Amino acid sequence: MRLGCMLQLLFIISIPPLSLYLSLGFPFVFLLVELFKTKLPISISDPIERMLIK
Amino acid sequence: MINIDIHSDLLVILRAALFLLPLFCTFYFAWRHKSDNRILVGSLFSFLYSIALLLPAHAMAVRLGAWHYGSETLILLGMPVDLWFAGSFLFGPATFLVFPKLNPLIFTAIFIAIQALFFNSLDPLVIAGNYWLLGVTLIFLLVHTPAMYLAKWTRYDINLPQRATLLAIAYGSLAFFIVPTLIMHAMGGSWDIGQRSAAEIVAVISSLLPCIIIGLSAVHMFVIFGEGTPIPLDKTKHLVNSGLYSYITNPMQLCTAISWIVIGVFLQNFFVALAAGMAGVFVAGLVRWHHRNDLLVRFPKGWPEYKTNVPEWLPRWKPWIKEKSILYWNTESISQSIYI
Numbered sequence: 001m002r003l004g005c006m007l008q009l010l011f012i013i014s015i016p017p018l019s020l021y022l023s024l025g026f027p028f029v030f031l032l033v034e035l036f037k038t039k040l041p042i043s044i045s046d047p048i049e050r051m052l053i054k
Numbered sequence: 055m056i057n058i059d060i061h062s063d064l065l066v067i068l069r070a071a072l073f074l075l076p077l078f079c080t081f082y083f084a085w086r087h088k089s090d091n092r093i094l095v096g097s098l099f100s101f102l103y104s105i106a107l108l109l110p111a112h113a114m115a116v117r118l119g120a121w122h123y124g125s126e127t128l129i130l131l132g133m134p135v136d137l138w139f140a141g142s143f144l145f146g147p148a149t150f151l152v153f154p155k156l157n158p159l160i161f162t163a164i165f166i167a168i169q170a171l172f173f174n175s176l177d178p179l180v181i182a183g184n185y186w187l188l189g190v191t192l193i194f195l196l197v198h199t200p201a202m203y204l205a206k207w208t209r210y211d212i213n214l215p216q217r218a219t220l221l222a223i224a225y226g227s228l229a230f231f232i233v234p235t236l237i238m239h240a241m242g243g244s245w246d247i248g249q250r251s252a253a254e255i256v257a258v259i260s261s262l263l264p265c266i267i268i269g270l271s272a273v274h275m276f277v278i279f280g281e282g283t284p285i286p287l288d289k290t291k292h293l294v295n296s297g298l299y300s301y302i303t304n305p306m307q308l309c310t311a312i313s314w315i316v317i318g319v320f321l322q323n324f325f326v327a328l329a330a331g332m333a334g335v336f337v338a339g340l341v342r343w344h345h346r347n348d349l350l351v352r353f354p355k356g357w358p359e360y361k362t363n364v365p366e367w368l369p370r371w372k373p374w375i376k377e378k379s380i381l382y383w384n385t386e387s388i389s390q391s392i393y394i
Contacts, residue, residue: 030339
């Protein structure tokens with residue numbers, strides 16, 4: 001969740017013409033992370049998570 | 055009052071510094087206090103309160119002619135967005151984190167005095183109009199001083215009802231003013247309430263009133279039964295499953311979604327009404343994540359049972375009450391006897 005938020009903030013800062021739209025779309029980051037954690041098979045989500053976080 | 059003639063180039067630097075210095079101070083001192091969770095939550099709440107109230111307060115001041123801004127870039131409702139964030143950082147988390155023990159009233163007096171001395175020197179960054187000192191004082195008393203108190207009370211975990219009230223005010227402003235304003239800025243539309251008839255305004259207020267009452271009742275339940283606030287960072291001590299929460303799991307989110315539809319219809323703005331869908335996305339994303347990672351961990355027995363019996367969006371006809379309750383009445387009371 002933290003990584004998703006950080007990435008979205010990075011996009012907001014680095015793409016000024018789209019920053020307002022990206023800010024308004026922030027809840028989709030939460031949804032994406034939630035779907036990744038709950039709907040994706042562990043065999044797929046675990047390696048990705050390990051690669052990104054650990 | 056001091057009236058210094060500041061070169062316009064210096065004003066550009068001043069404007070940038072007004073944004074960057076409080077931002078830097080906030081992050082640096084937050085890092086210094088990283089082991090003290092309550093102080094960090096307090097500073098975050100002070101920022102949220104400031105960001106929610108500062109824009110409407112300044113928009114009102116500009117509308118009433120207390121002052122106006124010389125810049126034409128990054129303007130939202132007459133206020134530069136960078137100064138909106140700058141003020142929210144400076145007179146909230148930055149000051150609180152640098153001086154955590156500062157009395158909010160002393161803070162108010164000091165900053166009003168500084169603004170009173172230098173306000174006229176800020177032309178053309180900000181141009182003073184009528185009653186600007188009254189405007190500055192009111193903004194401090196309504197926005198910045200409560201933000202500092204909120205931070206302080208959260209840090210020491212005291213005055214829960216007052217904290218919850220300030221958070222409810224901040225949430226109301228964020229959800230029903232800031233979010234629609236940003237949506238209309240991005241997609242088109244405006245708050246042209248002056249062009250609406252009195253009947254339309256009465257109709258929208260009457261439609262919003264039940265939502266506001268239900269939302270405030272939900273906050274009340276959190277304070278009374280949960281001994282905490284609805285914000286998960288300042289969490290409740292007990293699982294709240296009575297009152298409104300025995301009918302529905304997310305009363306606040308449901309009220310927010312309905313209110314956005316009502317406001318969207320009133321403003322004849324499809325995109326504001328569409329924000330109700332965003333409430334669904336928010337629940338499916340962040341709220342469920344919070345339920346799984348916090349409530350399920352803290353209440354491993356109570357939460358799953360409550361979740362199975364109480365729906366998220368569509369309220370139950372009858373409340374879900376786990377334990378049998380007994381209602382007693384006074385047989386001698388005439389007022390009570392009419393209900394029997």
